[in-house]
Amino acid sequence: MRAALALLGHELRLAFRAGGEMAQGLIFFLLALSLFPLGVGPGPVILERIGVGLIWVLALFSVTLTLERLYAADARDGTLDLLGVSGLAFEWVALIKALAHWLTSGLVLVAFSPLVVLLLGLPSEAFLAVPVVLLIGTPTLTLIGGIGAALLVHSRRGGLLLALIVLPLQIPVLIFGVSAIEGWVSGLGASGQLMILGAFLLGTAALAPFATAAALRLALE
Amino acid sequence: MHRYANPLRFQRLADAAFPYILTLAVVLTVVGLWGGLVMAPPDYQQGDAFRIMYVHVPTAWLALFVYLTLAIAAVSSIVWRHPLAEIYGRAAAPAGAVFCFLALVTGAIWGKPMWGTWWVWDARLTSMLILFFLYLGYSALYDAFDDPARGAKAAAIVALVGSVNLPIIKFSVDWWNTLHQPASVFRLDGPTIHYSMLWPLLVMAVAMKLYFLAVVILRTRAALTERKITNLRLTAETAGE
Numbered sequence: 293m294r295a296a297l298a299l300l301g302h303e304l305r306l307a308f309r310a311g312g313e314m315a316q317g318l319i320f321f322l323l324a325l326s327l328f329p330l331g332v333g334p335g336p337v338i339l340e341r342i343g344v345g346l347i348w349v350l351a352l353f354s355v356t357l358t359l360e361r362l363y364a365a366d367a368r369d370g371t372l373d374l375l376g377v378s379g380l381a382f383e384w385v386a387l388i389k390a391l392a393h394w395l396t397s398g399l400v401l402v403a404f405s406p407l408v409v410l411l412l413g414l415p416s417e418a419f420l421a422v423p424v425v426l427l428i429g430t431p432t433l434t435l436i437g438g439i440g441a442a443l444l445v446h447s448r449r450g451g452l453l454l455a456l457i458v459l460p461l462q463i464p465v466l467i468f469g470v471s472a473i474e475g476w477v478s479g480l481g482a483s484g485q486l487m488i489l490g491a492f493l494l495g496t497a498a499l500a501p502f503a504t505a506a507a508l509r510l511a512l513e
Numbered sequence: 514m515h516r517y518a519n520p521l522r523f524q525r526l527a528d529a530a531f532p533y534i535l536t537l538a539v540v541l542t543v544v545g546l547w548g549g550l551v552m553a554p555p556d557y558q559q560g561d562a563f564r565i566m567y568v569h570v571p572t573a574w575l576a577l578f579v580y581l582t583l584a585i586a587a588v589s590s591i592v593w594r595h596p597l598a599e600i601y602g603r604a605a606a607p608a609g610a611v612f613c614f615l616a617l618v619t620g621a622i623w624g625k626p627m628w629g630t631w632w633v634w635d636a637r638l639t640s641m642l643i644l645f646f647l648y649l650g651y652s653a654l655y656d657a658f659d660d661p662a663r664g665a666k667a668a669a670i671v672a673l674v675g676s677v678n679l680p681i682i683k684f685s686v687d688w689w690n691t692l693h694q695p696a697s698v699f700r701l702d703g704p705t706i707h708y709s710m711l712w713p714l715l716v717m718a719v720a721m722k723l724y725f726l727a728v729v730i731l732r733t734r735a736a737l738t739e740r741k742i743t744n745l746r747l748t749a750e751t752a753g754e
Contacts, residue, residue: 439674443667447657457650457671460643461678464685471689492681503674506591510666 295380296388303392317358317397318404321350325408336413343412344473347422348466351401351430356458358397359437360444360451362389367445367511376512382505387497390431390438390504398430414477421476428489429469435493435500436461442507465492520737523597527730535727541720548713556710565623567713571721573616576644579609579725583651584676587669597733599665602672603655604732608725610648617641636690640683647675 307314328346332338366372375385402423409418440458444450472485549567556563583602590598620638621631632638655668 439670443654443670444657446660446663447654447667448659449653449657453650453653453657456646456653460646460650460682461674463643464678464681467685467689499677503670506670507667510663510670513663 295378296384299375299380299385299388300392303389304395307392307396314396314400317354318400320357321354321401322404322408324350324353325411339412340414343409343414344418344422344477345470346412347405347408347426347473348429348469351398351426351469352433352459352462352466353455354401355397355430355433356437356440356455356462357451359393359434359441359458360454362393362438362441363445363508363511364441364450372445372508372512376508382508383501386438386442386501386504386508390434390501393438394431394434398426398434401430402426417477417479418473421473421482425469425472425476425482425486425489428486428493429465429472432465432489432492432496433462435496436465439500439503439507442504442511445507445511465489468492520597520600524734524737527734531727531730534723534730538720538723538727541716541723545713545716545720548716549710553710553713554707559627562623562626563710565619567717569616569619569623570714571718572612572619573641574718575721575725576609576613576616576641578722579605579612580644580647580672580676580679583609583672587672587676590665590669591673599662599669600733600736601729602651602665602668603736604729605725606648606652606655606668608728608732610645610652612721612725613641613645613648617645634690636687639690640686643682643686644679647679651675 325346328342329339332342363372366375375382405422405426406419409422414422437454437458440454443457444454447453468485468488472482472489475482475485545567550564553564555561583605586595586598586601586605589595590602617638620641624633625631651668651672654671655664658664658667
């Protein structure tokens with residue numbers, strides 16, 4: 293337990309001290325978002341129609357792209373070797389690293405999502421719906437993405453291959469995430485979708501660390 | 514299964530079986546195509562256009578089947594370190610991707626006269642497209658490492674994760690589709706199929722499976738030979754020093 297907390301603290305300190313790293317996902321998200329009005333036109337009708345889908349697609353991209361160096365950096369400077377002999381099982385390492393990454397990427401998106409709702413001109417219910425649904429959905433993205441990040445530690449190729457491996461696996465979150473927000477905003481109710489998103493989160497939290505740990509052991513071979 | 518963990522034993526068996534498998538695949542393809550394109554009556558709704566089914570359906574079945582075998586191979590390579598299971602992945606994945614691609618293309622060609630459009634975001638088409646991406650990811654990961662053994666193991670992990678996730682993706686896409694497109698889409702599985710149309714389909718399915726088997730044997734043999742050459746080169750180089 294102490295080792296786990298120490299690792300979490302270490303990860304968070306690293307993220308805060310290299311402050312740019314933390315903001316990167318958010319900046320990418322906002323930049324990519326601002327490209328869409330330029331591409332499809334600034335009309336509020338279109339933006340309101342595609343807004344929710346846009347938020348989720350960009351969340352997938354921004355989480356996946358920031359995951360690229362999650363384990364590769366550790367492997368390069370030897371941290372991964374130390375973790376290997378630390379006595380902390382790699383399954384825990386995977387879970388804690390995912391938590392730390394989510395706190396510094398997914399949660400930042402959640403915090404700034406009301407601003408995005410404002411920019412896209414979504415209905416006022418979305419000010420609550422978008423952050424809540426993102427809060428339940430984005431950790432799943434990090435957990436799934438962590439598997440890909442761990443697999444690619446010693447590979448010759450990076451970001452795009454990570455996206456190719458991880459994005460198809462994240463599609464269920466996208467589908468139910470969009471549907472939950474739309475159901476909530478339209479008044480049809482979203483409890484079913486929220487429960488499924490919760491199930492995805494619990495399922496991946498239970499299973500993904502094992503796949504990630506297998507990939508990390510492979511990286512140390 | 515472990516009897517065939519030995520590549521030499523596998524190779525002897527594969528060499529013996531290969532001509533029969535290939536011959537049978539060719540014969541059954543001819544029979545199936547003749548049955549499908551000549552013998553079967555035209556469909557009362559679709560006319561002759563339905564005949565592309567005899568390519569489309571077997572390739573779609575195979576695309577799913579091959580992913581299943583990849584997952585099984587992944588388990589045996591992770592759990593038992595079965596050496597042939599790793600080679601199998603590299604041998605079978607491109608074939609699976611091609612079957613998936615063919616199913617998509619023949620589906621589009623079929624869709625044009627039937628639906629009036631090349632592509633609809635129907636649940637099956639969308640799932641198939643995602644499966645295609647899963648194949649591409651698997652193969653790309655396999656080749657992304659300097660050390661092929663590492664690539665094989667990484668790809669096995671991703672195949673396993675994919676096989677757990679695939680039913681969830683399928684379920685999500687079906688659900689998404691019914692939500693967005695209420696039964697306006699033309700249904701492929703309409704009335705039950707008549708025997709005269711069915712038997713060529715089954716023959717074609719078996720023929721394609723045999724063809725797939727032949728391709729896998731060829732590619733596995735090539736991979737084993739390649740490995741042998743690399744090893745010989747390495748020993749020659751170390752002996753030269």
